[in-house]
Amino acid sequence: MVTNKAIQEQRMKGYFIQATKDILKGEGLKGVSVRNVAQQAGYSYSTIYNYFKDVNDLVFVCISDFQQECASFVADQAQSSAPGVDRLKKLVVGYVNFFVEYPGLFELFYLAKVGDFGHKEATINVINSSLDAICEKEWNYCIARGMVKAADVERLKAQLRYMVISLLLLYLNRRFPASYSEFMNQLTIQINAILDNEALSEQTVANSGQGGTLVQNSLISVNIK
Amino acid sequence: MVTNKAIQEQRMKGYFIQATKDILKGEGLKGVSVRNVAQQAGYSYSTIYNYFKDVNDLVFVCISDFQQECASFVADQAQSSAPGVDRLKKLVVGYVNFFVEYPGLFELFYLAKVGDFGHKEATINVINSSLDAICEKEWNYCIARGMVKAADVERLKAQLRYMVISLLLLYLNRRFPASYSEFMNQLTIQINAILDNEALSEQTVANSGQGGTLVQNSLISVNIK
């Protein structure tokens, strides 16, 4: 049974969580201070400690919500494209676009230091399987249709994951590549290198470029601040 | 001409830099506070501001030194192996081992937020070309011997870079994979996937594993805390 106290407690938590999420999407982690969150939620800063162990705890619970949001964002961008490898590519691009639009969330997912990791296995898992979860349905489709060798799938998933995360890390954190178009060019090259080589439908797209030639991509453009 | 004042200033800077480097290698960025550094150097905390603009400035100048150290570390590990793709693989593994041994330096290289990035282009470049610089000689060797297609080199470099950085990021920051041996297994699989496919000396090493089988690797083991 759900007691009134439990409902009210959840509601209070929700106020702080919502405030934290708004700040994370806007200013990023640096904007999240216990006093800042409390003010936005309309409470005193010390009240937070009646509902959360510490500020890390508060930030941590936002992650699952954001993963959901990311999945919706990506699905929306990819639904129009043809199922199979094509849509797989769009899903990956959508995933990248999400974090380019919300750099603070990339920071939260991959860069944030969180004090005790021991009891947060579940949340960590949400992060680590974030991209895979979004692509899972499409991978299964590709396997069923014989578009990729089943034995290669785990390695390919890993390759995509590694490529995407580093590309975002370097672009958002180290300004490399320097421009958004170069960044997207790199992304396209790498996606094709991973997915076209292994795909049985060997179409060998023009992706040989030395990094100099700009590969045309029909990707959704995203505003960068 | 080098004035006495310049010499003394460089010496003073050196004391603070050395202290900062020691702390970075030991405790990582979280251990670097202006008071902590000053104490280790034997001066008052405020003295630092006579030689460095701020604490970021101090941390920043350590990066070039560490890149040198990393290069030596890697060269030492790879010198015994045969030139060509084989040594290339060892160089990459060595690069990974360096940051596994000094997680604080990985944080510094790839995760650290530094306030103003505008005037630090050179240092940023050291980071971005860090792995490439270490492998450059070997790449040239492979190209000259026709072991890799010259047109593919830039993409392969990028693939290695992205793979290595993410693998380290997830392992050091997100405990994924959970064990060092799994981590090294992943690394081996990915290196082979990138370098064996493209190398003309197509030897197709047994790297088909689904991530379950442990690939034997003769890699230098590294203590993990």
Place this chain on the structure above:
DNA sequence: CAAATATAATGAACATTGTTCATATTTTAA
């Protein structure tokens, strides 16, 4: 060598962080 001046080292002080805790306030129970 002594005095004047320039240079450099220092800690007090301020703002901002996370966190704790005794107190004030509000809600619930009798």
Place this chain on the structure above:
DNA sequence: TTAAAATATGAACAATGTTCATTATATTTG
């Protein structure tokens, strides 16, 4: 309505980066 329990609050503490007036040292000058 009153007593008790639950909850919201701001004062207080430690640690952070940074600034600045003051102290100490080094250099130059008479």
